[in-house]
Amino acid sequence: MRDVAIIGIGMNKWGELWNDSLRDMYVDAAVDAIKDSGVDHIDGMYVGSMTPGLFVGQEHLGSLLADYLGIRNLPCTRVESACASGGLAIKSAYLEIASGHSDIVIAGGVEKMTDCSGDQATYALATAADQEYEVFHGATFPGLYAMMARRHMHDYGTTREQLAHVAVKNHKNGAKNPKAQYPFEVTMEGVMTSVMVADPLRILDCSPITDGAACAVLADMETAKKFCKKPLVKITGFGHATDRIAMHTRDSITRLDATAVAGERAFKMAGRKPEDIQLAEVHDCFTIAEIMVIEDLGFFEKGKGGTAAESGETHIGGRIPINTSGGLKSKGHPVGATGVAQAYEMVTQLRGDAGDRQVQGAKVGLTHNMGGSGGSTVVHIMEVV
């Protein structure tokens, strides 16, 4: 396989964007990524989007977005794995370039979530769970993750306060991110007294409903060196795995098996270990998710993830900064775009362009993008070369 680098990135300012349609947001992000990369043509495109059919009544994004981007006859594939769709777009673009079929491919993600009601959005998101065994019986994602949180507290002594520390840390980072939907800090008291959603998860434990897009331009190393005048960020490994989709069929609901396996696959491919990773963007759709993910990726011993934000180890300046972008919590979570926006943050950090939230000396990072209650996961390891 040929080596592949990310040579251009773009994303819009995320939020509740009533003046921007799905196609507007995507084209803005893609044009920014193309300009950033310096390339003079594009060979292919992958778009991650979870359920534009349910959110805005539009499928066939491959045709729509190639058309509105103005690139005639561009081969474009939409990929979907619920909230891990963006990560899959990057993996797919990687494989197309690695194969030698294409030299320059856009991996993008987009979701337009605020054009429908809250009820409709909750239903749309629930289609990532097992419809016949979970959704029909009333399960929604806050409820599913609340069960994981309760069990994690029971098994490992994780506290309600530790969940809040994750939200406080991520908002502290997001306050320094001009692209974030909620770029402000929150306090421990604010989180602990916010509206209850699904006990023990409160509204400030949950990622928001967001409109947003993000794009990355990938290329083989030879092409990358030809066009890109910025530090090259090579994808040195990826891992992709699925798990049983319905939570009640898993051996444990406090271990994210797809995360563990995708992590192992990525580390093996990159020749790296968890202790080599200097910073990571992980899928904190709920505060409990960040805690479980950093355990199952091997950054913290199982059951010890709860202490990480509390102790400062996952803060900027700590042992392994997690979610310097603000994470899904503060930056927002337009589900199909999230995986690509994680790459946006990682490239920004590895280039040394992250300003107030820069991790000093960042050379090796990891992105972790998860679908549903953990039914699918895509992990990438990125290194500046």
Added chain:
Amino acid sequence: MRDVAIIGIGMNKWGELWNDSLRDMYVDAAVDAIKDSGVDHIDGMYVGSMTPGLFVGQEHLGSLLADYLGIRNLPCTRVESACASGGLAIKSAYLEIASGHSDIVIAGGVEKMTDCSGDQATYALATAADQEYEVFHGATFPGLYAMMARRHMHDYGTTREQLAHVAVKNHKNGAKNPKAQYPFEVTMEGVMTSVMVADPLRILDCSPITDGAACAVLADMETAKKFCKKPLVKITGFGHATDRIAMHTRDSITRLDATAVAGERAFKMAGRKPEDIQLAEVHDCFTIAEIMVIEDLGFFEKGKGGTAAESGETHIGGRIPINTSGGLKSKGHPVGATGVAQAYEMVTQLRGDAGDRQVQGAKVGLTHNMGGSGGSTVVHIMEVV
């Protein structure tokens, strides 16, 4: 890139299958394909499905179907390009194998369309068109293709009878296909007097609403030779292209630009010309579509596609048999599965296993899978080796 062959195929009997869920149908087809291939493991899977979210309230098929197939942690990606989703699953599996990342990959397709009402199905299918410029204003697919038909009749003298000849031919073929949804013949008079849907298209000009799945197992040539005891069918070329999604923005509504470009790309990659192709499965979602597609792929001069079925040139035994399976018209059109089912028919023909509908001496075939009103197209050329 490594060469890639199709070494196993499976599909269920298509129809209005009230006793089979989406997951049931898919697993049946996948298990049949795995058995047919003789492989002892699977490295990855791609599932083409257009809009399971709108049809049955279920996204995240990658996790769901890997889970129900019983292969732990299998990397699985859903791909979507409206009705061309199945073709994209095959292209995606091809690239993953060609890159060297995987040796054995399943490309599958599935759609469960009859669990919702006719109105809901029409809305779900319309999400393949441009929602803001076509669907909001009342356009549906029979209406869009009816406009193409009227213009084709005006420009080229194509007749109402010629449209009917396509339906009669495809039902004649489908009557010999035990997997077809409507395995019976229809008469010219039957088509010409069937219920009007969108003038000039009548109900027997339209492909039906169908539940169905199809799977193919792909492998690199070395692995293929190790496991497969049947004639190997190599994919010698593919082409993938998009067009402007909204019909009113195209230079011509009687030329399917994505079809023409995808065809050219596939012919170039395979080192073949239209006249080398002995048989083809093409996307006859409406009778007019088959006529335009066989022109734009270069099998017939532009404007002469209408005479092809009438003259017998596209019948079994004719110059280039088209849709020996019965096509979308008689076999059925579970939208995400159609592209993979075209490969199922082509492999069956190239292996010499097509029974009463066998094209004698078939060695080189083409499959053509189209999304929306032609906004995306995937073409594969397959040859027995």
